[in-house]
Amino acid sequence: TAGITQAPTSQILAAGRSMTLRCTQDMRHNAMYWYRQDLGLGLRLIHYSNTAGTTGKGEVPDGYSVSRANTDDFPLTLASAVPSQTSVYFCASSAQGGTGELFFGEGSRLTVL
C-alpha cells in the first residue's frame, strides 16, 4: 500500500521562482494537511483541507497556496520562493480530522537560495 506519496523528495530552488510540491494519497481520507518542520520547532501547519473542495489556513500560511480538486491530491504551491521557506515539508492525511491518526508522506526537502 502506497499511503501518501510526495514529490519531489528534494529540491533546490532559486529565490523568486515558483514551485509546487505534490501530494497524493490512496487511502480515501477526507482530511489532508501540509506541515513544515524546522530544526528546534514543532511541526507547523501551513494549510489543511477537511474534504475535497475546501481548504483552510493553518498557523503559517503566508507565501503558500493549496487546492483540493479531488480526494486524493493536495498540492502545495510557493508562488515566489524566499530563503525562509527552506524547510522539510510533510503532507499528511487523516480519516477522522483532528482526533484521528495522521499518516505522513516521506517529506520534501526544499532549499531556497
Place this chain on the structure above:
Amino acid sequence: GQNIDQPTEMTATEGAIVQINCTYQTSGFNGLFWYQQHAGEAPTFLSYNVLDGLEEKGRFSSFLSRSKGYSYLLLKELQMKDSASYLCAVTNSNYQLIWGAGTKLIIKP
C-alpha cells in the same frame, strides 16, 4: 497562548526504561498523540489518549492526566532502534493539532 512542553533531548541505556514527559496548555482538549520520528524520516503514530490513565502497547505505554495537563511516554527494554525523536501533540477544542518540538532520545549501548 497554546503550547506543548517536552524535554529537548534525553539519553538512556540499551535495555533500560525511559519516561518522556509532555505538559500542555491548550484551549480545550480532545486528545493527545505521541509520534515517533527517526532522523530523516516521517513521523509515525505511536499512541492516542483521550481519557485519563495508562494505555499499554507492547514495550511502549502512554499516560494521560487531563487535570494536570500532563502526559508521558514510557519505553521499556530499550533497543538501539528506539533512538528517534518523540513528538507530543494535543487536539484542542477547535480540533486543531498543537505540536511540541519533540524530544530527541539517544540510546547508548
